[in-house]
Amino acid sequence: MGIENLAVLNRPNGEVEFSCPECHGIATPNDGVADKEQLAYLLVCSKCRIILGQWPTAQERAQDLKVFAEKAKRELSDRP
Ligand SMILES: [Zn+2]
Numbered sequence: 001m002g003i004e005n006l007a008v009l010n011r012p013n014g015e016v017e018f019s020c021p022e023c024h025g026i027a028t029p030n031d032g033v034a035d036k037e038q039l040a041y042l043l044v045c046s047k048c049r050i051i052l053g054q055w056p057t058a059q060e061r062a063q064d065l066k067v068f069a070e071k072a073k074r075e076l077s078d079r080p
Contacts, residue, residue, distance in 0.1 A: 002064055003053040006043070008072040016072045018065070020045035020052060027052050029061065 007021040018027035025047025041061045043053035055061040 001054055001056060001060075003043075003068055004051065006052050006068065008069075008076075010076050014073070016069050016076070018043070018052070018068075020048060020050065022050060023048045031058065 005021055006027060007019045007024070009017040009019050009024075011017055019025065020027060023045065025045040027043050028046045030042040030044045041055045041058050042051055043061065043065070044051055053061070053064070055064065
């Protein structure tokens, strides 16, 4: 559970966006997908549809992505 595979795109406005490491498609949330009759909150690639992350609740997904984005922004701003 959690982020499995995710690349980060840096935007000119300082925001970050998540993308697929395979095809660079934009990562999009996909709610309530049935996986063996169990609901899961996913993050999937909008192009190749691979699963980039999976969480038991939407809240945990939002929290994980927020932390991931903040960490990515810090790393980008640390670069010379
Ligand atoms: Zn992809």
